[in-house]
Amino acid sequence: MVAEPSVKVPDDRLGTRRDQALIELNDRIQATDSPFEIAAIAGEILGSTLEVSRAGYGTIDTVSETILIETDWNAEGVSSIAGILKFREHGSYIEDLKRGETAVVEDAYSDPRTQHTADTLAAISARSFINMPVTELGRFVALIFVNHEDARSWTAAELAFVREVGHRARTAAERRRAEAELRNSQRRLGTALAIAKLGTCEWEIETDRLDIDERAREIFGFGAEPHSAEDVFARIHPDDANRVRASTLAAIADPARLEEEYRIVLPGGEIRTVVSTNDFMLGIDGRPERTVGVFEDVTQRRRVEAELRLLNETLEARVAERSAELEKAQEALRQSQKLEALGQLTGGVAHDFNNLLTVIGGSADLLRRPNLAEDRKARYVEAISTTVERAAKLTAQLLAFARRQSLKPVAFDARQNVRAIAERAPSLLGTGITIDAHIPEIVAPVDVDLAQLDIALLNLVNNARDAMDGAGTLSLAVNQVDGVPPVRGHGFRPGAFIAISVSDTGAGMKAADLGRIFEPFFTTKPHRQGTGLGLSQVFGFAKQSGGDISVSSQEGKGSSFTLYLPRKESAAASAIPVPDAIVETETCGRVLVVEDNPDVREFAVHMLIELGYETVEAEHGQAALEELKRGSDRFGLVFSDVMMPGMTGIELGHEIARLYPDLPVVLASGYSDTLAEHGASGFELLRKPYSLDQLSHTLGDSFRPPKNGVNVAG
Numbered sequence: 001m002v003a004e005p006s007v008k009v010p011d012d013r014l015g016t017r018r019d020q021a022l023i024e025l026n027d028r029i030q031a032t033d034s035p036f037e038i039a040a041i042a043g044e045i046l047g048s049t050l051e052v053s054r055a056g057y058g059t060i061d062t063v064s065e066t067i068l069i070e071t072d073w074n075a076e077g078v079s080s081i082a083g084i085l086k087f088r089e090h091g092s093y094i095e096d097l098k099r100g101e102t103a104v105v106e107d108a109y110s111d112p113r114t115q116h117t118a119d120t121l122a123a124i125s126a127r128s129f130i131n132m133p134v135t136e137l138g139r140f141v142a143l144i145f146v147n148h149e150d151a152r153s154w155t156a157a158e159l160a161f162v163r164e165v166g167h168r169a170r171t172a173a174e175r176r177r178a179e180a181e182l183r184n185s186q187r188r189l190g191t192a193l194a195i196a197k198l199g200t201c202e203w204e205i206e207t208d209r210l211d212i213d214e215r216a217r218e219i220f221g222f223g224a225e226p227h228s229a230e231d232v233f234a235r236i237h238p239d240d241a242n243r244v245r246a247s248t249l250a251a252i253a254d255p256a257r258l259e260e261e262y263r264i265v266l267p268g269g270e271i272r273t274v275v276s277t278n279d280f281m282l283g284i285d286g287r288p289e290r291t292v293g294v295f296e297d298v299t300q301r302r303r304v305e306a307e308l309r310l311l312n313e314t315l316e317a318r319v320a321e322r323s324a325e326l327e328k329a330q331e332a333l334r335q336s337q338k339l340e341a342l343g344q345l346t347g348g349v350a351h352d353f354n355n356l357l358t359v360i361g362g363s364a365d366l367l368r369r370p371n372l373a374e375d376r377k378a379r380y381v382e383a384i385s386t387t388v389e390r391a392a393k394l395t396a397q398l399l400a401f402a403r404r405q406s407l408k409p410v411a412f413d414a415r416q417n418v419r420a421i422a423e424r425a426p427s428l429l430g431t432g433i434t435i436d437a438h439i440p441e442i443v444a445p446v447d448v449d450l451a452q453l454d455i456a457l458l459n460l461v462n463n464a465r466d467a468m469d470g471a472g473t474l475s476l477a478v479n480q481v482d483g484v485p486p487v488r489g490h491g492f493r494p495g496a497f498i499a500i501s502v503s504d505t506g507a508g509m510k511a512a513d514l515g516r517i518f519e520p521f522f523t524t525k526p527h528r529q530g531t532g533l534g535l536s537q538v539f540g541f542a543k544q545s546g547g548d549i550s551v552s553s554q555e556g557k558g559s560s561f562t563l564y565l566p567r568k569e570s571a572a573a574s575a576i577p578v579p580d581a582i583v584e585t586e587t588c589g590r591v592l593v594v595e596d597n598p599d600v601r602e603f604a605v606h607m608l609i610e611l612g613y614e615t616v617e618a619e620h621g622q623a624a625l626e627e628l629k630r631g632s633d634r635f636g637l638v639f640s641d642v643m644m645p646g647m648t649g650i651e652l653g654h655e656i657a658r659l660y661p662d663l664p665v666v667l668a669s670g671y672s673d674t675l676a677e678h679g680a681s682g683f684e685l686l687r688k689p690y691s692l693d694q695l696s697h698t699l700g701d702s703f704r705p706p707k708n709g710v711n712v713a714g
Helices: 011-030 035-050 094-098 115-123 156-196 214-220 229-235 238-253 299-313 323-367 374-401 414-429 450-468 534-544 598-610 621-629 649-659 673-678 692-702
Strands: 054-061 066-069 072-074 083-086 103-105 128-136 139-148 198-204 209-212 258-265 271-282 288-297 409-413 433-438 445-449 472-484 493-503 548-554 558-566 590-594 614-618 637-641 665-669 684-687
Touching (some): 011 156, 035 054, 035 072, 035 139, 094 139, 139 156, 156 374, 209 229, 229 238, 271 299, 414 433, 414 450, 414 472, 414 493, 450 493, 450 558, 590 598, 590 621, 598 637, 649 665, 665 692, 684 692
Parallel strands (some): 433 472, 590 614, 590 637
Antiparallel strands (some): 054 139, 271 288, 472 493, 493 558, 548 558
16 A cells, blocks of 8 residues: 555644643643543543544553553544554554553554554554553553554654653542542541541640540540640649650650550549550651550440449359349440450551551642652652552451452462472571471362462461571471361361461460450560561451361460361362482492482482482481481491581581491581581581582592492492
8 A cells, every 4th residue: 555645733833732732731630530531631632732533541451462441532533442452453563662662653554563454553543653651660551642544754742742741641640549549548547436436636746736636625625726735634634644744755755656544634523534545756867756646535444344343342242132233244344345356456457547648648748739840759659659558458458357358269289388388488487497397198179269378378487486586396287177176166167178287386375365366456476576467367368268267375385376278179189299210220339318408409319329329318317317227337428418407417417426437427518607607527518509520529538438238239
């Protein structure tokens, strides 16, 4: 096909219309809160200003190489292409877009990227076009496009205009989304505070300015006029005022969460009991600038608890006549405990969301400032986006506890997950903790969310690590069981289950804490060392997957968590891999290879076989000693790693020297604290990584000659 004459908008005319269009764009997007409408406005202004057939905006899926166009602007007589389009059906220019380059085609029939699809492009009025990629953090996420039905030469001014409109529309749309998310977060927080009947406050320490909400004013009996922290101290009961003031000053000097319970006296003489929780917000100099906190009126709760204590003191003498009143008091206590649990949950959520809202609100305020540099805009938008992700993670953890998370169950063998955790555990736990894994040969089929199971296992392993404080034994086990034992007041639950146990030899827990261990925000770890959400997430995953979790613990002896998941009987049993048989060749002796890492052990065995040795393998020092008990004369040398769980290679070498003084020991290590401090203790040392020649020379120099052919194969 012969190309038709190109159409071109004169630069001087475009310059005038461009300036007017940008003014119109700013005015119109200021009047809407909808990102969808912003995209439509941008498309309309691009299309009408450049006098093209079509203009619009779409989001990109780089995996499927498609674009989703929700709306587009079309000139009179031109049909919309809104929907999902595949790039490859319209040419090969997707490769340019993936590299972040703008795809400019002046005539589809002559451009090598679109010649084979020119008829398809012409059919949708896109014989010539501009496709300008939009990237976020280096990723291709969206596209601004301009189509024209005829061949056309695109000028640099037109490309600059498309880029400017796209940038302004994108920035405005992201700002609207961030503001909408902020409003939704504030609404959710307000609802949670209202349900728990909590009051909130912010105190600017230097100015003593106190910003409190309506519920806090109700608790303290304040009017609508401005107040300060001194007004709050003035309300505190004289017997409590000095204590609260001293703890506040101490917290300011050494910032930490401040939790206090005290009585207040209202102007009419009424006395109330208040629990306050405050966190300090630090300035860039590390000093506290303000506090964010909540107030809770616990007057009724404390009154009920006091009445219950009095009732218990006289229970024996008054049991007959007060049985009905006792039941009433117990019911009141149960309601009080429910309120306390709700208050703890809401207080934790309020604290975390207040921190997140501080970042989001501050960034949104800064984005509203005029003449803000583009790099600072991007920084504040990124801060909002990152904080929203953190908020989403927090809600996801709460949803996991509430059994409301979205799961994607698949059928698989749970042994593979436990085996993977066992292999990763040394890097997670450190060298002071030994891993003891009991994984059966029969398959353990389950039908649950694979990723959530991995997260649950990691939470349990990390919990065990913290409990052992760097030293102890972590035990992992997988078993098939015929039911879930009685837990948390529920009876035995029959059925086919896979039981995955994670046990430690750590500090253990108090019996009083076991009943609360799965509550969100409850933790037995030191301050700032735990969120209190890990075990609640495991609990929620187990319950939502149709299973359960049990815990047993004894102070000073450790804890054991067992996760019960429904067994999927119909899952195909995975074959247990059987290692290929090693064809024996003429050998020059037998070596006992001691290495806990299976990959390194296999590599060493293959090298030794290549050198003509026969090998016997042991996973750790104790297994090696057991092998030697069955006949040390079978071996001409022991080749051992240094850093292993339990007995180290040096300790194994000393034990072999004591029991079998004529049996050589060669050690291999890349790095060891023991070697760095004390050397190889007289043993031959081969440093990792080592070559075949180095291995051959070291073992050849140390190998014990055969005793009547005992340590020679054959």
